[in-house]
Amino acid sequence: MDAEGHIRITDFGLSKQNLGVHEQTHSFCGTPEYLAPEIIKGVGHGRGADWWSLGALLYEMLCGRPPHYNRDRQQMLRDLVEKPIPMKPYFSEPATSMLKALLERDTAKRIGYSERDADELKEHPFFADIDWNRIR
Numbered sequence: 001m002d003a004e005g006h007i008r009i010t011d012f013g014l015s016k017q018n019l020g021v022h023e024q025t026h027s028f029c030g031t032p033e034y035l036a037p038e039i040i041k042g043v044g045h046g047r048g049a050d051w052w053s054l055g056a057l058l059y060e061m062l063c064g065r066p067p068h069y070n071r072d073r074q075q076m077l078r079d080l081v082e083k084p085i086p087m088k089p090y091f092s093e094p095a096t097s098m099l100k101a102l103l104e105r106d107t108a109k110r111i112g113y114s115e116r117d118a119d120e121l122k123e124h125p126f127f128a129d130i131d132w133n134r135i136r
Contacts, residue, residue, distance in 0.1 A: 032073050033066040037081045037105050051112040051121075055102025062095060063088050067103065081105075098126035 002008065036052035038045040060066040067086075068079035085103045087096045101111035101124065111120055122132050 032077060033060075033069060035077070035080065036107075038107055040077050040081050046107070047117070048107040048110045048113050051102050051110055055099055058095075058102065059085070059099055062091060062099075094124070094126040094128070098124050 034053040034056040036045060036049035039049055056066045068076055068083060070076035070079065085099070087099065091099065098111075098121075102121075104110040107113060111124065112118065114120055121127070122130070
């Protein structure tokens with residue numbers, strides 16, 4: 001948390017340096033609840049896997065559990081790859097839209113995939129009340 005109370009989410013424990021926008025890696029690592037389907041399937045993943053993980057974290061922040069949480073980790077991983085992500089009726093329209101954009105299984109359609117990366121997310125209606133210029 002910075003001096004103005006803004007939270008920054010980072011995880012550099014297993015980061016890859018100099019990974020280009022559409023380059024891929026094949027490592028299998030991470031917390032199961034937040035793994036993108038492409039990591040689980042072992043087909044290669046890039047930066048889009050991080051956007052999926054942000055979606056899983058946001059989902060958990062909104063309803064108390066990550067998508068398809070299950071004590072049986074193997075079942076949870078199968079569900080993350082195969083089952084639709086249930087949107088809760090109490091999610092706002094902008095939240096539902098953002099979650100669907102982040103938790104898109106097709107990485108080429110996932111928000112943040114374009115060369116614009118995070119700027120694409122910042123323009124989403126979910127963040128309409130955020131003045132990004134005031135956040136450092």
